Amino acid sequence: MNSIRNKGPALVAGLLAWAPLAWAGAAGTTSAPPERATSLAAAWPHATGLLDPRQLAAGGRSDRTPPRADPAGSALRVVDEGFAQIDLLHGLFAQGWIRQNNSDHPWLVWQQGDLVNTFLAYDGSPSSYIASHPYSTLANAGTISSWLVTPPIQFGPNTKISFYTRTLLGSQWPTRLQVRACSGACADVGTQPEDVGGFQTLLLDLNPGEAVSTYPEEWTRYQLGVADGLPTSGTGRLAFRHYVHQDDGTLRGDWTGLDRVVVEQDDAADAPLDLELTVAAADPAQPDACGSATSLEIATGDQVNFCYRVTNHTGKTLRYHSLRDNQVGTILDREPIELAPGASHQYNRILTVSESIAPTATWSGQADPPGGYAVDDSQPLDWIDISDGTLSLDGRLAFPADFDFRLFGDRIETLCAGWGALANLRDYYNSCPSLAQFGVRPLPDPALTPYANALAFYETTISAGNVYWKILGSAPNRRFVVAYEDALVAGGDGNPDHGLDAEVILHEGSGVIEFQYANTAFGGQPACAHGGCAGIGLQNKNLAQQYSFYQQSLRNVRRLVWTPSDPDVYARTRQVQILARRAEVSIDPTSIERSAPVGGQAQASVQIANLGDGRLDWHAGTAAANSHLPEKPRFALPLHDAVAAPFAAKPDPNIVGRRGAVPRIGDADATPRGSDDRPLWALDIWGGYLVNGTIDSADYSGVWGGGFDLRGMIGANTYTGADFLDDDFGTLYALDAGNHQLWRIAPVSVVPNVYAQPELIGTLALPSLETPSGLKQDPTSGALYLATSDGNGSRLWSVDPRNATAIQVAVIDGAPGIISIDFDNDGRLYGLDVTQDALYAIDKHTGAAGLVGSLGFSTNGYISALAFDPADDSVAYVAAFGYLDATGREDGSLWRVDKTTGQGSFLHPITGPDGGWSQISAISFAHRGNRCAELAEIPWLHLDQPGGSLQPGDPAATLNLVLDASQLRDGRYEANLCIHSNDPLQLRTALPLTFVVGDPDRIFHDDFDGAAP
Structure with missing residues (x-):
């Protein structure tokens, strides 16, 4: 279950116990194969239970930010990898890194670090490391040989590599790691367990005797240089090899972690691909300007122009280019840029900077087409009739174990057929995935390959037809053929004689793939013929190669031949440093009250001062429609064209079905219900849903007034906070506690057939060692906050949603286990402590916490959600887990909490689909909370200036106000004047204005009415 299970000092262990590994057999995953799983259960003490709290401190620092190089130093980091973006499309393995598992009966490859039964990263977010798994092999005997290979490196006489590695604390299994090097355009590690391919040079062998308790059990740094065997010139790669033998039947090869891999060399070293990275203050008039500095001092919230200038010294034309930043991830993804030998290319990127940073950027280029395969569409049709082959009844196609074929380097064990695509399904899954579960989308499509690799030979909606398979020829030159016959596809006329006839041919040994098409005209909509309503290409978990999407590319093409390729990828890394200084706004007075006769005027003034050490920018009178947008006019440079794709609602039964039945899709009302009718939005981390309802219908059963409507699939992340920003109810910002990541979920809508999906903003x-939670915006200041806790104490942080920057505000004194926070309409902060089962009031400036009172019910230490409804903030609402129903089963529940006493009142249980479980981890209400008014809405107010800037130490600025009663009647007029600034903790200040005109007892005016007749 995605939940907090422990209280007090052990809270952090429970906080981190959400994301089960594939072998953990937890909800939402599958069990391990029985042969090795039985042995593991008996031999591995870490196979069940929570993270041992001792693992948290072992070998780590309390400050987990990455170490930063001195930009003025002579060493250049050509590789600086903290492994924060591994299993993402176009992440690490689309940028020159390679992983391949050559183990006997291979299973898992090098993967993102996990928090269950393991340990935390050396630096960065908790899971930002890479690890090789005990289940690299499924066999109880044989060899583990799993490879991780760097991008190409230009070696020099002073090249050095350093890295951190460790295994589990108290490990009972021996593990081993080799570091190897190759020279030249090498990427070959062979295919068998004992193969090393081109990596003949052994630099380091950790625990070569494969002895127990010998491998480091806390993060340990190793550094290698020329004396250890590193090449002194030329291009090559470095490889990490998880390498363990168990031929004697003894299980070996424990969880092996790797973090912060750094390759350094002299800045003057020659490189086939050179990169210059400079920074300057952004100038909208010169978006293509290139500065000369590698360090820069700015005010928080300023925009910085990052200039990347790459020069090609490879001797060949580089046609595809990528750019990764160690903080924001992929910036350019294999952009088609023609870069001839000796030529240079400049790219500018504008970034809003909220804190001091020292990012490293890696530019990579390659000559050959990306994707891992070269495609030839010039050959004629050579159709193979296999109608006498085996007819597939369930979409599973048995693949012979001795058939030597790899798809994106992975061996095939079972093929799954569906919707014009074949997926390589490993045999540890119980059923085939629902291919194209969210409709047909352009590649890369994360929904297409949640399990393994896929061949989208004609991806479209298919409602009927036959699928045959057959093996032709003799080893080692056999062909595995899969044919679709009379398949009824989207846009066809429904006649099987006009159906799709296509086949896929997999060639043993060579790895060549053929797509052949005997019929692509379906007698229905002409626009859907020849690929007009289909997608064609290849994809694995990390990258994709699209041949065509909704294009009639097969009008004159009947055969596509895909040949594996290993294009040389050249890479270069640079680093810059940005020092951000914070402004701190002070506004005096904090409210204004004036009076004047009808037709008269009154004056007032406001002093605006800068108490910080950075430049203060301020302006008055403009409402903050989006305070997370820049306070000053800014600009952006487009990266590249993006193709929008439809997002249809069709939950994958293979995923959500294991957690309970899929909830109902929102009714397609003729007149969609608005947010006022159903203002409650919630994230259910048990099912992975974004749901919409009301306080009285906050569950799935429908018993309590209609039930939740499903409005999006949010994945398996452990969200612990969410909020709408600045009354924009179309986008929900969410906090993933498991990976310390900020997400944007959109479009949030009650319109029928519109469903939200998450988009990563950053880490x-x-x-x-602390779990973040409670992402909430202060309605009075516009600042966004979250809390962190380790069960012994809590802290308050401000967050910049533009770039996922977090800055500590204060230690929350006296509330050790804050798991959720929210503000009332007056900007007063409250926190829910699940170690105390209590509501706390928190000073958002100092962190001082005061106990409001006990909830009167137990949260059992589980993840819970606290939220105020801006429409009525007299009470708070808490969604908790642990309510015991009549049978004694724990369920979710919704409570109303008195914010003056902390006492909770039970409203109703939150039961999951079909009586299953539901765990609401975040709630936000789509009701207006911003009190600021635009100057145009206050016709009786005039300002002498719109705003200005103050450097540290400047005298305070004076803002003069004229309150004009020339068009007003007798009465009392009130408004909140907004003063905006770049102070990250006071983005806006509502200055209350009271204007008494004539005899106020004659009439009272709230808001901005009252013009004289």
């Missing part, structure tokens, strides 16, 4: 630099 927050928060302490690994």
